[in-house]
Amino acid sequence: MIIAPSGVVEILSFRFFYGVNFMFNVTITLRDDHTLPLYEQLYRYFSGEIRSGKLKSGERLPSKRALSEHLGISRSTVEAAFDLLSGEGYVVSRPRSGYFVSDFSPFEPSAHEPSRHEEPRVSASSEKSEFDFSTASVDVSLFPYSSWAKLNKEVVYSSPELLQRGDRQGDFKLRAALCDFLSQYRGVSCSPEDIIVGAGMEYLTGLIVRILPESSVFGIEDPGYSAISDTVRSYGRELRYISLDVNGMSIAALRKSDVTAAYVTPSHQFPMGITMPAFRRSRLLNWAAEAENRYIIEDDYDSEFRFFSRPIPSLQGMDVNGKVIYMGTFSRSLAPSIRMAYLVLPKKLMAKYRALSDLRYSTVSRYEQAVIAEFLRRGIYSRYLRRVGNLYGKRRAALVSALGAIDGVRISGADGGIHFLLTNERFSEPELIERALEAGISLRGLSPYCRLSPPLASTLVVGYGGLDDSIIEKAAGLLTAAWK
Amino acid sequence: MIIAPSGVVEILSFRFFYGVNFMFNVTITLRDDHTLPLYEQLYRYFSGEIRSGKLKSGERLPSKRALSEHLGISRSTVEAAFDLLSGEGYVVSRPRSGYFVSDFSPFEPSAHEPSRHEEPRVSASSEKSEFDFSTASVDVSLFPYSSWAKLNKEVVYSSPELLQRGDRQGDFKLRAALCDFLSQYRGVSCSPEDIIVGAGMEYLTGLIVRILPESSVFGIEDPGYSAISDTVRSYGRELRYISLDVNGMSIAALRKSDVTAAYVTPSHQFPMGITMPAFRRSRLLNWAAEAENRYIIEDDYDSEFRFFSRPIPSLQGMDVNGKVIYMGTFSRSLAPSIRMAYLVLPKKLMAKYRALSDLRYSTVSRYEQAVIAEFLRRGIYSRYLRRVGNLYGKRRAALVSALGAIDGVRISGADGGIHFLLTNERFSEPELIERALEAGISLRGLSPYCRLSPPLASTLVVGYGGLDDSIIEKAAGLLTAAWK
DNA sequence: GGGTATTTGTCCGTATGTATG
């Protein structure tokens, strides 16, 4: 403790933990004339906190040891204060356990300030109506909880090494497993060195924007939607909208633009649901090969779920010129809360990534990396994908048949992914939405994803990832009535 | 004590328990004229009891506390009596045990020492023969594996909701728990709304750079080291080096510069180990308050571990003008592989964060967020911090005493954190390093952290977070020889 | 679930300062 020269007031401020991890931040003012003994000050502090309701009944006080250590005073001093408190009924001692604020509050009823942090009411995003046709929702009812929990446990006890800093690109084991998986299921050709694991797609798109030359001009699909457009804007880079034709991004439109980085979702284009055919893919690759600074960003969105046609190998796998940045995520296939996504970078760009000196650590917990790696290695992930794919397939079939039966309704883009387009030319898009809403069903139109006029009029984007199977018939009935 | 009106004799009768449940029944007669001092009366009483054989040899007297309390007199009074008794051989004191009636042989072969030799603590990675003096290493041997695994399991099964997309700032529960923790533990004043949880310090520094005005000029400590310098450069922002004085970042130097965002580590400056005193803190805050666009970035580096001086509440807590960005991390306190850090933003900057539309999702797994939240809520985290702090404290003490004993060596900046400075002016800094290296010990000098010449010549930065306790003596021996 | 290390209230002796005659 610091005692200042005579007359001077010295401020001691200190902190400590207590009980369910509370910490006080107390300021004790000690005068060199010892106006108030330490234990008295302590006593006053605590009794005040208790009276004011900041320390609520049942809460634990810090242990005498912890308190004395953190304050740098003797345990007995603390003990004296605690004795006073317990003598006056503020606290009760539970031997070898702690001091707890008394149950009854014999003191002023205290204008209790229980304004502990109130959890904000569900925001619009997490608000779940009965009919969830959002394209962002995914079904997690099949999530392999027990495998996850079991692997977690295994992993935690596996090696203390996993507590240490890991590779900034992601743990090698994970990247190796991912490599195998991608090569086998997505025709991606890469080695673990080419992979970067990061905390979600958004993080990785930021990385891409930083890695590509500053002069890059990003081209995104129109209609389309991707976090990358926001990212590009956030970083002050140029952005162009490239129109689609039936096979995906129009090469003609791309050539007419000054775009150097084309962002595409060839697997199951959002929102049109187009799967880019092989010949278009090769034309796209040709475009990229024509200039040094041209790149393709392949977002392998929703590639995990296909129902009819065989999955088409990734653009990345067809590329021989190191022009494709491949990206995928576990957030959509496994669960949105899993913040893990991956990039496969061409060697040249990987060199630029390595030069980014501010990225020295992975953004993903190594435990979670290890769990996912085992998921991949043991085939749990692919089994899970099959099961969920099945579920989605059945749901899609039920939904397509139910909605397709409505007069005037046509379905398209439904051969994969977890959304499709619904067209009903009897009404305009706003009318469709409005009438559905009156029936209690919230639907989204195609226009919001379009810069130019939508390629399909009177069309809605229907997501069924989060839809409850049991209400499909009901929803179809309601919509039939609404659109009559 | 009751003093009766003059002349009247007052009888105090009392009884108390002691030892193996013995009970005295004593009567003391006190006269108001104080014919005999209390201690004298007590002395007479006990000596009489002993002589008369009522108190037999080996029996224990009541403790001074118990006696004084039950008699309503001061412990010193009892003590005076006991001193007399023991001075005259009636009783012997067995320290920390009690007073015992002597047997007639005046001495007892003093109570056996239980010989409590310290078992050398075997750290988990004890087989490492390396001398790890890196400042980046931390000790994870005490990591609460089972709590972690258990909570993980709990959390996985707790609610399917945790699989869904979470709040981009981090789950509310975590932020609330963090809020409580920071407020109590670090004197940070904030509400959950002010907090952003992200995938590590590096990610968050990137965020800060993006949130602050583009015209910002960042000032970092010299000597110093922070990911933010790389980040600032990566984003093409301006960077200045601000010199330190003994109290941390020099306000004079800061004022001379055009810096608008001052990055500081007030808790335990790296590498100098300076803890910024309160008056410097308030001057820094004043600097920030003087202009609209000025901000302080408070990196609460190594605040978790302090050994001597009392922790000083955070700058953020002292700030009333919304000028401080507070940042902390679990990576260093819990384990490097845990990729979770947090920002506390002033309202104004939080608004700018919310406007960043490319950041729609949290970068941290919700499972891990939930686990950490429970860690905080249940006090596991604070207990863990205490335990690790203890470990570091002991290691620091051993290391300081071992290295400090080397001729010419001075230690500084060792009152907290997990590194300190070692100065040995017998050699130049390169010589110190070279000679240590020849002895097989890799050490780092102060200069690499300095833009200008180091404030201390012949100085090394010694980290001991990852050091094996068992080799401290050996290392000290080697260094003694190397620096002879 | 059982064993061990740590934490914790409790009790203890001790040292020093101070007010009051």
Add this chain to the structure above:
DNA sequence: TCATACATACGGACAAATACC
């Protein structure tokens, strides 16, 4: 100045409760 009584503060030892593995 001294004796008396009290006030304040310190840290060791112990056993039960608890955390951790």
